Amino acid sequence: MVDLLLRNGTIYAGDAEPWPGDVAIDNGVMVAVGTDLRPEAARTIDLEGLSLAPGFVDMHAHSALRSFEDPILTPKVLQGFTTELINPDGIGPAPVTGERLADRVEQLALSEGRGPPQWPWRSIGEYLDELERTRPATTLCPFVPHGAVRDAVLGGARRAPSTSELRAMRREVARGMDAGAWGISFGLVYTPGAYAQRDEVVALSSEAARFGGLISVHIRGESHNLIEAVEEMIYVSRRSGAPLHLSHLKVLGHRNAWKLEPLLETIDGALSGGVDITFDQYPYGAGVTLLSALLPPWAHEGTMEQMADRLRDPSSVDRLLRALGDPDAGPESFYYQCGPEGIVVIDCGPDGPVDVTGRTLAEIASSRGVEPERLVIDLLLETGMSALVILHYADESAVKAIARHPAMLVGSDAVFAATPHPRLWGTAPRFLGSYAIREGIVTVREAIDRLSFRAARRVGLKDRGAIAPGQRADLVAFGPDRVIDRATYEEPELPPSGIDWVIVGGAVAVDPDGPTGARAGAVARRLPA
Ligand SMILES: [Zn+2]
Secondary structure (H helix, E strand, O other), X not given: OEEEEEEEEEEOOOOOOOEEEEEXXXXXXXXXXXXXXXXXXXXXXXXXXXXXXXXXXXXXXXXOOHHHOOOOOHHHHOOOEEEEEEOOOOOOOOOOOOOOHHHHHHHHHHHHOOOOOOOOOOOHHHHHHHHHHOOOOOEEEEOEEHHHHHHHHHOOOOOOOOHHHHHHHHHHXXXXXXXXXXXXXXXXXXOOHHHOOHHHHHHHHHHHHHOOOEEEEEOOOOOOOHHHHHHHHHHXXXXXXXXXXXXXXXXXXXXXXXXXXXXXXXXXXXXXOOOXXXXXXXXXXXXXXXXXXXXXXXXXXXXXXXXXXXXXXXXXXXXXXXXHOOOOOOOOOHHHHHOHHHEEEEEOOOOOOOOOOXXXXXXXXXXXXXXXXXXXXXXHHHOOOOOEEEEEOOOHHXXXXXXXXXXXXXXXXXXXXXXXXXXXXXXXXXXXHHHHHHOOOOOHHHHHHHHOHHHHHHHOOOOOOOOOOOOEOOEEEEOOOOOEOOOOOOOOOOOOEOEEEEEEOOEEEEEOOEEOOOOOOEEOOOOOO
């Protein structure tokens, strides 16, 4: 007698051409995979006409605090994501000191949410214990967020660490790895990650490498210094010995479109030189970020209050207005690269203006009768720095060229915003249904392999990613002719079609009517090798 029998699916097992078969599941684990299995089962689901894949892995998930509000993680399970790598971009709720707690809560509010009313944790281990208590519907795999480590040791200081401070940071990374993290994440364009010089990145990556950890990195620039930023991390990977995973790889800015080829050549060159590199991507030509990210680095220094003062002081405002249109004023120069007509305001927080969301900076500026550069500053002040924007940065053809690369894996980078980016609801079905099945950019088998087996193995998860006896029963059953994303920039919260069943740890988390409320995910902690 087994718990669950899945019959007559087209099985994409992870290592072979698809074949028709059955999967028997007991105690959260696949116990038999074959044709015409006939065990007695408490429940049988007929998958006639459906394809069956291992559960999908989101390589870049901003779900570190979401489970405290919505442990079902609805937009994720509906896409077939059963495992999520959390704390990307160097951003995370731990480690944190009591002194910096209030600032951290504010800093994470828009990218990760607020979490519980009081954060009872300080260390990564304590945070993971609390996260586990939320009983999430997906399995969450933590990284050590470098920005949090730096903040815990150095506060917001914009300088290199002293020898003893660097030693303290290494200790924090080791504590996080000991607590079960799968690697270290960096956000080298964000505060305070951007203050780290290359040596610091090497030292802390070496610490993660001691535990067999992976580097996950939002590189130091995705627009005019894109190639140098990739090269920096290739150097870090070589020096530290840690394998390298680049987050949300892209060429940012239409003016940089010519860099696509040099980018892929740089990666191929490192790969053939023996550097272990993968990257993730969300299949869209637009990203989401804080409106404040349009400002140059010097504007971010210190506390939120100091930043607001700079936006009110006429002398610094003048400098800021000029910096927005200057391609060399910051690492990304989003405003210069995307233009006010390519930047859409999507969230202004609870106290911000209500009449601006869903509109471009150009539209809002013209209806208010102000220059769009001036509007950026006004909106930052009106929203207490919290406004979120979508940046339309690249043509879909460039996105697809990156998706074709064999080192590409899938990461949603999805933020649970009030008006989210459509990738929150559409990433996996768009890659599988649109890019693979309909357009043939990669084969269906390749797409599934990247979404499951290769993603799981990349981070070191050996208990999932394949359909085989002994593997954790994380599975996705989809209609191959129906699976597709439906979320758009205009209607970003439309769930995908064609993903009929999602099984997490042997429990049915999604059935044809939607999420069932099952919460059989967990926090996955890396065990010492
Ligand atoms: Zn990022």
